[in-house]
Amino acid sequence: MKFFKHIIFSFLFLSGCGEKMPPGFAGSGTLETTEVTLSSLTSGKILTLSKEEGDRVKKDELLATIDVEKIRLQRDQMNASFSELDANKISADAAVSQAKDNLENIRLKYNRMKELVEKGSTTQQQFDDISTQLRLAESQLTAAQSQISMIES
Numbered sequence: 541m542k543f544f545k546h547i548i549f550s551f552l553f554l555s556g557c558g559e560k561m562p563p564g565f566a567g568s569g570t571l572e573t574t575e576v577t578l579s580s581l582t583s584g585k586i587l588t589l590s591k592e593e594g595d596r597v598k599k600d601e602l603l604a605t606i607d608v609e610k611i612r613l614q615r616d617q618m619n620a621s622f623s624e625l626d627a628n629k630i631s632a633d634a635a636v637s638q639a640k641d642n643l644e645n646i647r648l649k650y651n652r653m654k655e656l657v658e659k660g661s662t663t664q665q666q667f668d669d670i671s672t673q674l675r676l677a678e679s680q681l682t683a684a685q686s687q688i689s690m691i692e693s
Contacts, residue, residue: 584608625691632687639681646670646677 584606591603653670656662 578603580604580606582606582608582611584610629688629691632684632691635684636681636688639677639684643674643677643681646674650674 586604587607588605589603590605591597591601597603650670650673653662653667657664657667
């Protein structure tokens with residue numbers, strides 16, 4: 541009988557622990573810690589420590605100073621690279637403009653030579669030369685435009 545009473549008591553005790561808690565409820569109590577893991581947003585050599593192990597700290601209090609010279613140099617190098625890209629873009633834009641002007645000039649000469657060769661007023665060799673210059677000017681424009689595409693990507 542004593543055994544039966546223990547089973548009923550245990551059943552009632554455990555069934556009382558099964559109450560539903562509100563959604564998001566995780567528990568309550570007091571937490572104490574003696575160890576905290578710290579990390580920084582950036583890596584580097586620690587130059588100074590303003591606290592010792594066991595010292596109390598407050599929220600947002602400076603605990604250490606990190607040497608950021610390497611990061612600063614990397615930033616400067618990236619800025620220099622961006623400046624170089626800007627200069628290359630300006631140069632490529634100028635090359636495209638120059639190639640367009642050259643192509644326009646060669647097209648005018650080509651059209652004049654075409655009329656002259658049809659009338660027999662110029663040699664076929666001169667027309668072939670201007671035809672080659674026209675293809676070359678078109679290729680130069682395409683190459684200059686592809687430089688801009690490479691710089692922008």
